Amino acid sequence: MTLQTVDMLIRIITSVIAYAIAVTIAGSFKAWVANAFGDDTAESLGLISLNPIVHFDFFGLLLVFCVRFGWGRYVPVNPQRIQGPFRFLKIGFAYFAGVIAHLFMGVVTFSFLMYAFGMRIFPLIMQMLNKGRYAFTYNLPFAKFFPNDSSFLVSLGIIGISLLVLNIVLAYLDFIIVVADFISLKILDIFSLDVRRKFVVSVAVFLAMIFIFGHWIYSLMVSLVFSTGYILSHLLGVI
Numbered sequence: 041m042t043l044q045t046v047d048m049l050i051r052i053i054t055s056v057i058a059y060a061i062a063v064t065i066a067g068s069f070k071a072w073v074a075n076a077f078g079d080d081t082a083e084s085l086g087l088i089s090l091n092p093i094v095h096f097d098f099f100g101l102l103l104v105f106c107v108r109f110g111w112g113r114y115v116p117v118n119p120q121r122i123q124g125p126f127r128f129l130k131i132g133f134a135y136f137a138g139v140i141a142h143l144f145m146g147v148v149t150f151s152f153l154m155y156a157f158g159m160r161i162f163p164l165i166m167q168m169l170n171k172g173r174y175a176f177t178y179n180l181p182f183a184k185f186f187p188n189d190s191s192f193l194v195s196l197g198i199i200g201i202s203l204l205v206l207n208i209v210l211a212y213l214d215f216i217i218v219v220a221d222f223i224s225l226k227i228l229d230i231f232s233l234d235v236r237r238k239f240v241v242s243v244a245v246f247l248a249m250i251f252i253f254g255h256w257i258y259s260l261m262v263s264l265v266f267s268t269g270y271i272l273s274h275l276l277g278v279i
Contacts (some may be wrong), residue, residue: 054195055108059101060092063112067095070115072090073137076196077130087115096171106201111210118133135218139157143264148206150269155278157186157197172193202266212261216254220246 070088071082086094091114100110115138117133133140153161164185186194224241227233233241 050198051108053106054100054136054198054202055104055206057199059104059110059112060096061140061203062145063095063097063100063110064090064092066138066187066207066210066214067112069141070117070137071136074115074117074134076121077122077134078124079118079134081118081121082115084217085116087113092129093275097156109206109209111213111273136215138214138220139211140203142207142214143261143268146204146207146211146265147269147272148260149200149207150265151188153197153204153272153277153278154273155276156193157189158278160186161197164201165204168201186262208258208261208265211265212254212258215257215261216249220249 058132068088072087074081074087074104075083082088090097095112097107097111097113100112102110104110117134119134122130122134122210124130146226153165188195189197220242224238225244228238
């Protein structure tokens with residue numbers, strides 16, 4: 041087995057681990073929030089579970105093996121089942137719970153990397169984030185930057201970098217999907233369109249947001265994770 045093959049296998053394994061953590065926590069949290077507010081749709085599908093297999097999406101997992109990026113199983117939210125005081129806020133929080141979870145994991149991962157490697161890893165994080173929405177395709181020679189660290193710590197660092205980037209990208213995509221869903225419902229209501237056209241309208245709005253606002257939304261997600269993680273690291277005395 042060549043070194044190139046070993047390197048490829050390590051990257052696939054670390055990407056699958058990062059994928060499992062990201063989609064499981066985000067999916068479970070979103071299902072739990074919806075259930076707490078009265079919508080048991082996701083709970084009835086078993087999506088509150090922390091079993092990673094429950095949250096794997098077949099095509100999303102397949103992509104992880106191909107390009108080291110993938111999405112988890114869709115967590116449905118039925119706003120009609122969410123009632124009571126502050127209903128609008130509850131619905132909004134239930135829809136955006138996945139985004140919040142991904143951003144939170146990004147902040148925690150950033151803080152862990154700063155704790156484990158100190159300011160030495162800061163240039164690498166910036167190097168990855170500067171690659172933009174396609175950072176997950178970048179082959180970062182992590183071990184080369186930390187030749188004196190243990191292989192275990194380096195492995196955690198590789199998983200951490202993968203988890204950080206994956207959560208930012210998934211937060212970015214999830215945010216656009218949720219906003220596009222809201223906008224499409226509004227369009228259907230304004231123009232009195234058949235609800236069966238919702239999927240087509242949602243896809244059109246999603247693509248429009250990607251092309252028009254994609255860069256700014258991604259930059260916002262990076263800034264939120266970066267600034268919050270840096271402040272948290274500072275408060276904890278990590279840096």
